[in-house]
Amino acid sequence: TWAVQSNGWFQSVDPARNDGGARIATTLANPNRIYVYLIGEAKANDYGFISMAIGWDTWLYHQGFYNCAILANPNNADEILVGGLNLYRSTDGGASYTSVSGYVGGPLSLHVDNQDFRQINGITWITTDGGIYKSSDFVTTQPDFKMSGVHASDFWGFGAGWNEDVLVGGLYHNGNQGYHENYGPGNFLNLGGGEAPTGYVNPGNNRITYYSDIGGKTLPLSLSNPITGAPFGMSPNESYWAAESSEFEFQPNCYTIGYLGKDHKLWKTTNGGVSFNLLYTFGNAAADQVKYIEVGSQNPNIIYLNQQPETGNQGKLWKSIDGGITWSQLTLPAGNSRRILLSLDPSDDQHLYIAFPSGSNGNKTFETTNGGQTFTNITSSALNNESVQSLLYIAGT
Structure with a gap:
């Protein structure tokens, strides 16, 4: 049977309140001590912290939200670990906190975004978006990273080279990775960074790669050699959502010339990304971002790009025939064109x-x-109830 324990419980009456659940921690050191970590907001713009309870009758209010875990020390009822984006410790029952690790810094190094804490046979387990940690002293010293045999990589950005086999990209939560053909199958080099949907490869010198969060990097020829920097003067619009990013698109016949979209503007480099010059501004709304860019292989003065509106479901498709100096808007087919993917035939700039x-x-x-004067609908029923994630024309097919 269950009985509601509501005596002294805080209840918000703010219309902006939001209930997102909770996490509960107990401790063998004091079975009457209960800690509760509330998820949600008691009021508008409530960033919140921790809600703790002592016994069943006295609840002391503070609030928390997503990315949350809490654990009480089984040998010390006053010591708790509280995880959100960062990891904190309290040694006085929640009256005060010090940082352990995370964006705010701290004496230890653990991945941000804490998800679940467990205490099993004197061992503390910390799980985060970046992996699993094991500690025998309640995370007082640097815990062991325990991920042997667990392999997973979710690329939010991706780029490739073909003169040399090169693969790069930004991983969800685990930084940027780079692969070179010399590294051997399955071996990637961690280049640093967080979780940006990024990663671009110079089509001429494939070992020169580019990232929005760590700048340019030249991949070494072997895993044991140092990573060196490469200039990267500006990064394009990037998004965690599919089909909502811009590109660092190189001119097909010259790998020092490239284009990218930043806000509602098109920028051009003539020195391989060292610096960029503004080429064209599309309207006055910076939030109506330039997204995908295609440059003609037969005539690089022909450029197509799409512009995604901040609101609404009608995007724009633009075309230039003079290298981006002037632009004309093309009439799109009917439909939801907020997001548009582009792919140009390398043998025909009109296709x-x-x-x-x-x-x-x-x-x-x-x-x-x-x-772009007219469009033909080539949709098949195979795409019913599907969302197109990428579009690529394979030359010669």
Whole structure:
């Protein structure tokens, strides 16, 4: 049977309150001591901390939210570990806290975004978005990282080279990784960084790679050699959501010339990304971002790009025939064009494929063979109830 223990419990009456659940911790050191970590907001803009309870009758209010875990020391009822984005410790029953690790710093080094804490046979287990840690002293000293045999990489950004086999990209929560053909199958080099949806490769010198959070990096020829920096004067619009990023798009016939979208502007480099010059501004709204860019292989003065609106479901498709100096807006097919993917035929600058990732069934992929004057709907039923994530024309097919 269950009985409601509500005596002294805090209840918000603010209309902006939000209940997101809770985490509970108990301790063998004092079975009457209960800690509760509330998830949600008691009021608007409530960043919150921790709610603790002593016994069943006295509840002391503070609030917390997502990325949360709490653990009480089984040998000391006053010591608790509280994890959110960062990891904190209290040795006075929650009256005060000191940082252990995370964005705020601390004496130890653990991944941010704490998810679950457990105490098993005197061993403390800390799980985060970046892995699992094992401690025999309640995380007083640096814990062991226990991930042997657990392999997973979620690329939020991705780039590739083909003169030399090179793969790069930003991983979800685990920084940027780089692969070179000399490293051997499955061996990647950790380049640093956080979790940016980034990673671009110079098509000429493939070992020169670019990232929004760590700048340019030149991959070494072996895993034991040092990573060296490479200039990268500006990074493009990037998004964690599919089909919502811009590119660092190189001119097909010159790998020192490239283009990227930043806010509602198109920028151009002529020195391989060392510096960029503003080429064109599309309207006045910075939030209407420049996204995907395609440059003609036969005539690099022909450039296509799409612009995603901050609100609404009607995007824009632009075309330049003079290297980006002037632009004309093309008429898009009917449908939800907020997100647009582009892929240009490398043998025909007038042959362009586009896709609407948010398009309805029957209105997802289109083709033009006359440079955007008209489009033909080529959507098949195979795409019903699917969201197009990427679009790539394979040359010669």
